[in-house]
Amino acid sequence: MVLKKIMKRCLVIAGLLLFGLSANADFVQLDTDVNMNNFWEKSGKDTQKILDVHSKILNTNKLNKRVSIVLYSAPKTINAEAHYMDKSIYVYTGILPYIDNDDELAALISHEIAHCIDYYDGPLKLFTMELNSKDYELKADSIAIDMMVKAGYNPIAAICIMNKLSGESVWDTWIFSSHPKGSTRMMNMYKYIYKKYPDALNSDMVKNINYQNFTYSSQKELDEFKLKEKLRKNKRDESL
Numbered sequence: 001m002v003l004k005k006i007m008k009r010c011l012v013i014a015g016l017l018l019f020g021l022s023a024n025a026d027f028v029q030l031d032t033d034v035n036m037n038n039f040w041e042k043s044g045k046d047t048q049k050i051l052d053v054h055s056k057i058l059n060t061n062k063l064n065k066r067v068s069i070v071l072y073s074a075p076k077t078i079n080a081e082a083h084y085m086d087k088s089i090y091v092y093t094g095i096l097p098y099i100d101n102d103d104e105l106a107a108l109i110s111h112e113i114a115h116c117i118d119y120y121d122g123p124l125k126l127f128t129m130e131l132n133s134k135d136y137e138l139k140a141d142s143i144a145i146d147m148m149v150k151a152g153y154n155p156i157a158a159i160c161i162m163n164k165l166s167g168e169s170v171w172d173t174w175i176f177s178s179h180p181k182g183s184t185r186m187m188n189m190y191k192y193i194y195k196k197y198p199d200a201l202n203s204d205m206v207k208n209i210n211y212q213n214f215t216y217s218s219q220k221e222l223d224e225f226k227l228k229e230k231l232r233k234n235k236r237d238e239s240l
């Protein structure tokens with residue numbers, strides 16, 4: 001009887017061990033999907049994309065100032081920011097799901113590069129920037145469009161990503177918000193593109209759902225601006 005009991009226990013233990021080993025074997029098999037050949041491809045795709053687009057913007061614009069960039073793991077932070085102390089850009093991982101293509105990523109990075117370039121002018125400039133933050137945001141948006149075009153990206157993407165991420169503050173004064181309203185920034189970008197890079201307004205990207213949403217929500221301002229431009233053009237033609 002005792003021998004039978006011991007044998008039964010041995011069988012149970014053997015079974016548990018076998019089950020444990022097979023479960024463990026499954027786990028090991030899954031883990032081996034990552035090997036030395038695909039390690040970087042699997043672990044660093046998003047970082048690689050950010051580094052590539054960043055370098056492309058810096059080099060094609062032949063910027064003579066250094067600006068570094070890091071992808072910072074913070075899934076709940078939907079932001080990117082420029083740091084004065086070391087002229088670096090932090091892209092938080094929480095913003096990645098909102099970026100649909102290289103052009104939109106280029107818009108985001110170019111804007112932060114524009115801030116970093118200003119930071120090189122020293123603490124007095126930083127103080128001026130803090131006091132006139134809205135003006136400097138609009139300025140960075142325009143410079144970002146120049147950088148994007150020079151690097152071969154479509155500037156319409158700047159409006160697409162802005163439409164997704166920028167809100168409409170109730171309190172649009174300096175004390176309450178450092179950034180202008182999203183609609184103000186998008187109109188500023190549109191006017192800049194209209195005057196400097198009109199070809200972009202005939203590109204396929206104007207069919208993008210976020211760009212279309214901008215045209216619906218800013219219809220009144222767009223119509224007023226286009227009418228003004230038309231009148232200005234007619235007046236100029238008459239005087240020629």
Ligand SMILES: [Zn+2]
Nearest residue numbers: 111115137140
């Ligand atoms: Zn900014």
